[in-house]
Amino acid sequence: MFPFSFEWIWDMDHVVFMGGLWYALTILGIGMTYCIIKAAIDACRGNDEHHH
Amino acid sequence: MSALDNNAKEIAEDAGGEELATSSPEINQKEQDNRSAGPVILFFIIGLFASLILGWIIFPKLLYSKKKQPIDFNHVLHVAEVEDGCESCHFFREDGTYSGVPKLEQCIDCHEEIQGDSPDEIKFVEEYVSKGREVPWLIYSRQPDCVFFSHAAHVKGAGMDCVTCHGHIGESESLKIYEENRITGYSRDIWGKSIGGFKKNTWDRMKMDDCAECHREKTANIERTDVKTPTNRLIDHLIDMVYPGTSKSGKGGSIQTERDACFVCHK
Amino acid sequence: MKHKKAKKYGMVINLDKCTGCGSCMVACMAENNVPFRKDESDKLLSITWMRVYKLTNGKPFPNTDICYLPRPCMHCEGQHEGHSPCVTVCPAVATDYNIETGIVSQIYTRCFGCRYCMASCPYKARYFNWWDPVWPDGMEKYLSPNVSPRMRGVVEKCSFCFHRYQMAKEKAFMEGRRKLKEDEYQTACTQACPAGAITFGDLNNPNHAVYRMVKPDPKHHGRPTNPNAFRLLERLGTNPKVYYLSSREWVRRVGDNYLKNESIAKKTVHQG
Amino acid sequence: MKIDRRSFLSFLIGGAAGTTLSPLTWKLMDDSAIWTQMWPWTPVPEDGEASYVNSACSLCSGGCGITVRKIDDRAVKIEGMKGHPLNNGGLCILGLSGLQLLYGPTRVWTPLKRVGKRGRGRWEKISWKGAVSEVAETLGDLRKKGQSHTAGIISGSDRGTVPRLFDRFLTVYGSPNLMRTSSIIDSYELTLHLMQGVQALPGFDFENADFILSFGSGIVDGWGSPVRMFRANSTWCNTGGKVVQIEPRLSNTAAKSDKWIPINPGTETALALGIAHVIIKESLYDAEFINYYSEGFEDWKRFVLDEYGPDSVATITGIDSATIIALASSFARASKPLAICGRGQGTTPGSLNECTAVHALNALVGNINKKGGIFAVAEPDYINWPEVEMDARAAVGMQKDRLDGAGSKKYPFSRHLLNRLPQAINSGEKYPLKALFVAGANPLYTMSDSKAVKKAFDKVPFVVSFSSYMDETAQNADLILPNHAYLERYEDIPTPAGMPKPVIGLSRPVVKPLFNTKHTGDVIILLAKAMGGNIADAFAWNSYDECLKETLGYKWRVMVEKGFWSHPDFFVQTHEESFDTVSGKFEFAPKETGSLKQFKPVKIEGDKTNYPLLLIPYDSIRLANGVVGDPPFVMKSVDDTVLKGTDVFIELNPKTAGEHGLREGQLAMLSTPVGKARVKVHLFDGIMPGLVALPRGLGHTAFDDYLAGKGINFNELIGPVEDSVSGLDAAWGIRVKLAKA
């Protein structure tokens, strides 16, 4: 799973597979972090301009 | 008024008249009052430290039970007495198997009678030698049943020293407390003293990854016939340029891990 | 970097000699600490690394014929080295192909029991530990320390008695050798077979009996050139390392699937 | 400061962050996985020093050499002994699983005395001293009353030191009733005695024979010394030796043979004579042997030529005459042809006529005492103990007729007729049996017509079993004096029957006795000493081990070193010195057996109208049917077309099944004149229509849960049929009817 895992090999298979996985996880992670931080900031500011 | 009460009140209000309960500025104001960051951060830090202390200090104390060896043993004293060093007592058998911790049979040569007046010696002779009972030693380096470890391959084949894996136990004057993992039943020496799994010396830990570390460098080189596809070969070369030595060309016997094959160390 | 030539341990079973006596099955069970239960008559739940199948030619009396076929794990090599049906599918690398010996390993402590490998094996050579292994009181005394008993919930299979290889290597190390002689590493079933029907050795070594018996063709994934030799389900492309010899054509034909009017010679190996 | 919800939440988040950064979760996850890898209830075999001990296997009479692998003081694996003249490294399925008997749950741990009714399984532990004195007392009482002849012994063998100690004991005690379990060897001994005038065992030189004509002998199904036979069969594969198997069912042997000739069951004798007919008619016989070394050939020739022409034999046997002629021709023309008999594993002696007819075929081709032929092997006379001194009581007892009628006027040549014992006890016509010892045998399971055997046992007031395991007989005994298991004791294993060259194996203690057991040899010596007088005098040894060492003399050293002893200068006898008959020649038509004209086939039980089908047993090497039953591993190897759950399968030709409206796997009720059983149907093309085959070796009621209560004991369905000449059991099957259950 990680490059330091016993099973890891630097080959095409691992790079593609785990690359895809980490890519997806990164997007999700960054996205959620962004949302949470922004929400926290918005909440502190009392920012309430949007309606839905 | 605590936030909890506050909330309850809100719910009560809701139940009474729904039309009132649009996000009223009044309530928002209340929330805002409580919104000083101080306690929040403080509690975060308290939580953080409490759990860190729990995880790093209390947890290992709970995880391991401490056991005393049946009798104490002085390696220094014995090493001085014998000719062949470690192998005098921890010897190889003819079929290549390793004898491990000596049996009574070996000790009896010298310890038929009590030697000196240490209480452990007296206990050893009286409790074990004369009764013919084997000493139930707690073995620090005992590996689980799934592990196949060939001392012959390492000592005779690769010419390794005992110290590399076992540390300087031969220079100890008494046996340390044996710590047993309450869940797994392993000796703590397998995971290592450090709960975080960090190590300084080769002998600090005896988990699979520690074996693998050495095996990665000294692995068998085998001619692989048609393992790789051309793309893989290409990538190999690229990686070899960036990280020399990490490419898989001509490495160990496992098709999956390109390390030594699983059966090399497992049974 | 210096390379050494890999070994490819394999087995040749002479079905003309095999009498179906079952010694190989029991020798294997005794060697490998295989557990047993009160009722083992449901063969779908019975762990037999080596299983002897009874084949019949399907003809009515008195032209009936039967033949026994011992089936260990085939240690498939696949169409490219190590592409055996089971090794590639194991999600946790609990089963692995060893290039040095050609042996497919199974690491019981790594296996988490998903059973995908069992689904992938056309030979049904893999067995799941549905129950905790239990030996009657006192009987665990005969368990061999060279093979670890498996716990409930994992898959197990024939290992070509790999521990014997390890033991032979240990002895060799003691004697300052690295190479093993042909007779130093033999599986328990080979040794026990009273009919001498099983031969075991290195298929890459022309001096070994197994090589001389089947003469594997390296250009066609080890396909035997001996006309009496065949492998089970050869055309699936599993490239097994267990060869069978039979002088009877119907037996050789039962070893694989054929379309109605297809002759044995016509088959092609499928790219798997 | 107020601890509000947000602070609490914040605390939790901090805690979660800290926990993630601490080893707690990760280590627990790892450790819980490791816990599953080290479950305390999964045994971990202890490692230690490996060693190997050579010994001999005595689980059957095959006498294979074994090498037992040990780790410290545990035996962990049995392997065949490399270089052993019989098995050279190979070993049979039963021998390989021997450790399951040694360490198994069926061992009898200590001497046991029955409490409550017999066979209820309630026992009390007694001391060896108490046990021996109880036996001594009972035997002493009988002897005092002048009834010493009412004591008897059923022994698995009459060769080797332990059976001979029993024999010696019985002689000096005063009873003629030592009965050995019977087999095809009885018929062969008798045949050799009648035709060649010798007291010897048959020895077959399979390794050098090139044409085996087997009248139903399960060459690879456990006949003879099983592993030797497997090896011989493989030798023929290499050398091109041919095997022709004659039997109504496609057994493994038939499948391995070069030609399988199905025959109407029970008509093998006719076929043998039909083959003889062709050989004589076409003058294919060995004229030199016939002319110079045989007697009575002309009479026999006339008889064979008159009555057994190919056409009439074809009618009897169901084999067409062309096949018979071709078979005769290829048999006679082979360079080293060998004809053998004894159905399946040869557990039933069979008809003497059959054995003599088959043996005559060997004589016709002159293959007696010749390389690749059949030998009369004299017992290696290593047991040379001083003659016993019988007192008056013993002499009187020994004068009495044997209870089984062996050696009587009716059956003067037979030595043991165990099959007649149940009837003799049940009818009560001679004298009752008051004490019975059973050693190395399990008659309550292995003897046919189980019900009658049980009834006879019930009539014997004092039954002592020497079994190491809780078998059927031990279960129904009054006293069990458990022997050491075979891997815990010294014992000589005499040449297995069928071996042309004498080999004595040495069974020796691989492990120290696990339980409070005692060597049966020692028990006999102790018993003799307890009885005192000249009985004690006849047993001067202090222990069995001493006796064995002394008996074997110089051989002992060799045996300890190699694990066996084989005759160093074994030689082939010439025809001149081979035959010890009145004429000094081979007798084709021994006068003692009566006129050839009275030759009759064996009639089996049951009538055709009520029992339209024929039931025959079949033997499998995977089903032990002797002294011990299948250990768990061997049970595991039994196919699911033989046993499923607790149901045994009968084999039925699809045609016969169709006639009875039976499908694969269907339950059916099998009834014979002797018994009934519920079975399942397995359709098998390889069995002759009209026949039903049932495996031997199942249906145990004793031993452990891995074996007991599964399937049917064939012996419950069949009774013995007395051979008119020998008195041995000649039954090859029984009539049967089959109905849907």
Added chain:
Amino acid sequence: MDSALIPRGVKRCSLWQFLLFISVVGAVLLWGVYAMLLCWIKGLNQTNMNDYYGFAIWIWADLAVIAVGGGAFFTGLLRYIFGKDELKSIINYAVLIGFICYSSALLILAYDIGQPLRGWFIFWHANVHSMLTEVAFCLSCYFGVLTIEFIPLILENRQIDRVPFFHHLSHNMHEIMAVFAATGVFLSFFHQGSLGGVAGVLFGRPFAFREGILIWPWTFFLFTWSAAACGPCFTILITKITETVTRKKLVKDSAIELLAKISGWMILTYIIAKTIDTWYWATVTAPSLGQTLMDFYSNNPLYGIWILFAEIVICGFVPAAILITKKGRKNSVALWIAVILAVVGVCINRWVMVLQVMAVPVMSFDYWAMYFPSWQEIATTILPVAYGIILVGLAHRYLPVFPDESELNPIETLPAEEEETVEPPVDLEQELKPAGA
């Protein structure tokens, strides 16, 4: 009592009625949990699986719920990537159903393995060549995506929404939902596909084995395709059932019809591809391995050629034909039939690719293996259904799952509690069936 938690402008049944409903379904859930614990504590000997049937009903249930849960990713794709705004009416429910399906799938995987405590090995010691690894990774990640998609809906609960942080969080997540949805589509493509790959790569099993491109057998693409095609049908089906049970219109017809139309064309193209695949496999792949089509469909008591007919024609071409015609979509009965057939079809396909694969003998002397699940297997398979019903009940009651509900069902009288609809127990069964399918 809990009216404060109930979304504004909608009517819900009284709490006790709701609790009664939950406890009935909860009893079934507990039965399943009991069976699950048995499997965990005593091991997989509680099942009727064996060495021939190493994969059985659980793996089928797993594949099936993921296939029908495919509605979430496909609807998400249409809504967020292709901007089909009509689907706003149903997207929440699609996500919820997807969430239930995927969490069920993970749960099933957790008790389907022989060593549950070692389950994490599949991640930590991953073998990237195994289709099952791909399944595990993409499945868990996509479950994460579904959770992310589900969170805003939870945050929209009236009480939670009051907390400004959650309010903003929900809003922010909505803002970038397209990114999450796109990631979800990416992951879904691979795990749906790799589930097909699980069977398709088995070159030792001619019945399952398919050729393909690179490492992906054709089943890889067929599985993704069929999930995208039939998943929305399941969403429609569950919506229809919910509407029936609650006796309310919850989703606008336009949304349903759009989804049905797209689904119809997807099914049609899928089933054509599937037919070609079957044809090629039956005439080229299998014969090259020495077997004919009928070898797979005869000599056994269950698997006949009917199964192929049912899967391709009855549950493939028929629903496709209904859904691509406007008349068919508009006709309520036809729509019902079509979505049910489509869901059954994809379930048959998964069944065939798991259970029939195990049943077919490969060695010429081997035999067909038949299997029937034990009660523990059945209970644990029903467990996710019960769990799904409870979650749907809770979500429907407390979360604004259907944005158009208040518009479609304007409230006339104000104190609404008394005359709320009651879930008739008869309908429970109706709800059980398709959710479990």
